[in-house]
Amino acid sequence: MNVRSGFRPAQVAPVSVTELAEHLDAEGYPAQRVGPEDAHVTGIAMDSRKVIDGDLYVGVSGAQHHGADYARVAAASGARAVLTDARGAARLAADGVGLPAIVVTDVRGALGAASSRIYRSDDAAQLYGVTGTNGKTTTTYFMRALLDKTQHTGLIGTIEIRAKERVVPSEFTTPEAPELHALLMSMQQDGISAVAMEVSSHSISYRRIAGLRYHVAGFTNLTQDHLDLHGSMQEYFETKAALFDPQRCDTAVITLNATDEPEHWGEKMARHAAEQGTETITLDLGPVAARACEGEADWTLTELTPHGLGHRFTLRHHDGTEVRSSVGLPGEFNVANAALAALMVLHGSPRQEWGPLLDALAVEPGPFDNAVPGRMEVVSKRPAGIVDFAHNADGLAQALKSVRGDGRTILVFGATGERDVSKRPIMGAVAARGADVIIVTDDDPHHEDPAPIRQQVRAGAIEVQQELTAIGERHIEVLEIAPRAEAIEAAVAMADADDVILVAGRGHETIQDVAGDPVPLDDRVELRRALSHHGWITTPPASTTTGPDDGILNKS
CATH class of the missing domain: 3.90.190.20 (Mur ligase, C-terminal domain)
Structure with a gap:
């Protein structure tokens, strides 16, 4: 089962190609309508093999091939129009593909805006996105467990995509823009009002999250990884930082001192978000920090005590407010993940509505006691x-x-x-x-x-x-x-x-x-x-999701 077959929206109102081109123009992607008479689309796909009747097929230029080369295959599967660049439009004409086309310069950039308009994802569930080198998966599982105490919550990440009883293994940490927007509309139709989501640096670089806006975005840490893609730690940082710009998120929750890197990436991320005008909440990890925090944070982790395999901990705001909770997974870094998850969920709601969430955090066993597949x-x-x-x-x-x-x-x-x-x-x-x-x-x-x-x-x-x-x-x-x-x-x-x-x-x-x-x-x-x-006693498995396409592309 792939993402589209597992989570395609049940109903999508048709959008005309002309209307879509006008929308892309308004979003800053100058668009030219070419080809035959107007048509209406009810979906969008980048892979010609995944096109179904009513889709807008997206022909992107690749390293070896151009997606427009497969437009005939897409048309045979029911594609009604094509979104592509000038090279792609020339190939459509040369191949005699009789579909209307929208021609833009930046296809990947326009892809998110087109997906958002077709699936109307602006009206979908609130998004809680987590980025950073380590801890994204665990933090999203923790967030979902806490959010589920007050509402129906979806999950999009490295291990699986989950909406109520529907679960499919993930192919990427963050799916491509058409799948993401389709997922969000599908989840909204299922009555899901919040989604916890991993946001990888690849998804930002490749603009898979284009057209999305996050209610709350969180930052775990930044350590050396993916330099084959980014080239340097500074470029890696700048890629992550794009998530916290005000056009991408409403509120940023930043862990300040998860690493002892001399660059102090957490503090730099918090400064970036605040300077851009994004509401910024900061977290000092206190006893589980890699180093002392520079200056006063909004929240500080305090009163850490061992509890079973995990820990009990307290989060204290500089105004004196305290939040008490516990985490059942081994490792102090999981305390950091739990603290970030708690603050992201809390700051996604007005303070006067925190009561049920605070009660859920304090109870034992709590939302952070469940095992996460393959994470400790x-x-x-x-x-x-x-x-x-x-x-x-x-x-x-x-x-x-x-x-x-x-x-x-x-x-x-x-x-x-x-x-x-x-x-x-x-x-x-x-x-x-x-x-x-x-x-x-x-x-x-x-x-x-x-x-x-x-x-x-x-x-x-x-x-x-x-x-x-x-x-x-x-x-x-x-x-x-x-x-x-x-x-x-x-x-x-x-x-x-x-x-x-x-x-x-x-x-x-x-x-x-x-x-x-x-x-x-x-x-x-x-x-x-x-x-x-060898005669040793084992524990029951924690994972509920396995599949033939699970896992070989997820270190991103």
Whole structure:
């Protein structure tokens, strides 16, 4: 099941091509109507294979092909018109495609505005969007759980798209603009009034969120990732910062001090949002912060105490208002995710309406006690077997810090192929500083040879291993085992009851991409199988969503 078949709106009022062209003109995308007589459209699609009767087909220029080359296929499936550029219009004419067309210079920019007009998503549910390097998925799950206490809430993110009882696995962290706008209209027709959504840097760069406006947008943190796309940390920051401009969101909730980077990205993000004129709420993480906060924040996390696998905590506003809650997932970084989720939901409502939300936050078990698939998911307790999505240096460091116990920490992880090469030895070094046994294996190699990827990761771990050995600080073991299932089996085989086995990097994913071939692989299944084989007791699975297209494109 894909997004369009799972969440296409039941009814869409037709929009004429002429009216759509006028709308794009008004939105700043000068549009020319060409071709035969006017037509009406009731949907929009970028993929000719997903076109259904009544759609506007979008022909975008690609690296190797132009989408207009497939307009005949789209027309045969029922497309009524085409949105494209001048090159695309020339190809339509050359191919004799007898459909009216709207010609614009910036097709990707106009795509969001066209989708918004066709699906009337301005009238859809309130959007709560979260961006940042790490923590987006958990924060959206937490938000949805809290929002559900007072209204029906949808979810759009890395793991799944969820609207009441309808659930489909995600293909991307953030779907393309036509799917997003269709989703929002479909959710609105289902009676959903709020949507918690992950917003990746890719979705901002590729303008998948064009035409959307967020009621509240939140920022978790910024650490090195996706430099293959952005080129530098400054460009990465600027991409994320675009979400907090006033034309994109009403209220920004910014975590100030999640990292100890010298650039202080949280403070920079808060300044950017405020200078742009966006209402800005700031969060000082207090006892779980990477460093002290510069100046006074609107809210400060205080009174952190262990509670089961998680923590109880208090949020205190500078006017004296206090919010009490708890989180059931391991790791102080999940306290930060819960705190951000709580403040985003609270600041999405007037203060006089906070009562039911405050009650829901204070009760135990509360909205932040439920497990998130593949996010610090506990598979066993003795030895502790944990699966997490940590796939960059900061996420890995945080995960290792959170699982440290009385026994050894045995880490199984790798690095993704065809992604930021520079982070591979850095991740190896992080692993060596936080684990006792490091088993370097394969993540998603994609079309890259997996052996050199493992060697680059292992080199970073070996360098730290040699440093630690030289000063006599502690002994660590660095192994290289592939394929991944064998690495997980080896980790369990060497574990004692007091040890922690952390399998990191893939989390909820169920398909491994090896040279373009989809290989079934679920870390949770493999870890549970190995533990049972060696006689250990496992916990029930947390995930409710798996599927054949789940996971191989989600590190974005």
